[in-house]
Amino acid sequence: MVKPTQKQLEERRKLGINQETVTHVTSTDFPGHWPGEDHSWDLDYFRNNLKVDFHSNDSRDASFSVIGLDASIANAFRRIMIAEIPTIAIDQVFMYHNTSIIQDEVLASRIGLIPFKGKKSGLQWMQWYKKSTEEDPSHSTPSDFNIIMLKLDIKCEWQEGGLQRAVAGETDPDKLYINHNVYAKHFTWEPVGAQEEMFGDEPIAPVHPDILIAKMRPGQRIYLKCHAIKGIGADHAKFSPVATASYRLMPTIDINSPIVGADAKKFMRCFPKGVIALQSVTAQDVREHPEELQGKEGEVKAVVDNPMKDTVSRECLRHEEFKDKVKLGRLRDHFIFRVESTGQWESDALFLESVRVLKTKAERVKRGLNAMMR
């Protein structure tokens, strides 16, 4: 078996970005692609090669690099984070009273989009609520383990002396009315059965208390009850636990022959701040590139500082003087993930959950395969 050198492996990781085209896009780490090389699945090799680097880790916004994965696997994690991790959201709204100017169906669809949180173990204890469809009219019986009941009962009234102030010319609603803005915090949770015990110290509540749902004027009233259920983003985007979960590939910038003087400053301006830095040309540089750098010791030259900040705009390729001196690319197996949670989950926990879900999928198919083979 031939073993590829470290240098070869580094070169193969890169995909090329030209002015109008991309090259070497697909991965080649398969048995039979490179003559004499192995490339069959090797867990120890994978473990030694896999690297995770955190860039930031807040509960609502995490950014991290996962290096050493194939795009098909990284994409599976991303897809699962968006569409297959469960949260709860309001699914049915029962209108008892709505004299506000916002129509029932518009109000109901706004209410569905409000993210709700609650104790993690309680949400795990909750089971799926099967909805009826046209083909299959059967549905689950609403119960404490599959439905969360929420109530919104709010009435807009005049403040003490508000009417007189309005007559006198006051127009600020905050000084005239009570409950003229309906917010997510006005929802009250009505625990049923074992729910009180299961959610305990972390009751069901909106993630953001100040989401504006409707505006009202004195005499108007909204009274409705809702059923929230556990669901996944594949069914409806309101169940998706992330605002976005995305990745991009690590950009690479290779300066093949030195860029010095005024050109270096121009080159730096082709990139976002922090990507290219300026250094002075050393005697060592002159020895390495005698043709280009003869007598230029002490002048500034462009060096790559932080390629992660690059947006790969390809601006530098539009200039004749840089075209042949620089090679842009990306690392095919370096994924810079960005996960923005909507608040029901911690962002880093979302990634771990996506890995767990992929594993569960594989296990389920394996069980199915074993049953089929019996």
Place this chain on the structure above:
Amino acid sequence: MPGSIENEDVPMEDVHSDDEVEPTIGEDGNWVSWKDRIRVLTGATETAASFQFEGEDHTLGNALRYIIMKNPDVEFCGYSIPHPSESKMNLRIQTYDGVSVYSVLEKGLNDLIDLCDVVTEKFTAARDAYGKQ
């Protein structure tokens, strides 16, 4: 029995999770299914078969395709979603002489499960290390 909103008895099928259901035999007798999750399409031989997965999409399809293509016994592996409004995913595997596609598929699933364990382990370690900084 948990308390019920409408004061009704809860049917047993609601209480159980959907995971432990007995496998059934398909109507045409050609295939056997596990709650219709996986079946072998007609025309299969020991070294070349197409599998149909119910309720799966690109998420598992592409991941499984990658890991199966990493197996040196595999001549060809590809997946497709025959129709976007049906939640079905087809996976084709062809192997070199004498290797069973079923064992190749099982190895692929096992490798994918191992991969997930390694990713979890590495990710948790990196996160905890970052948290300590």
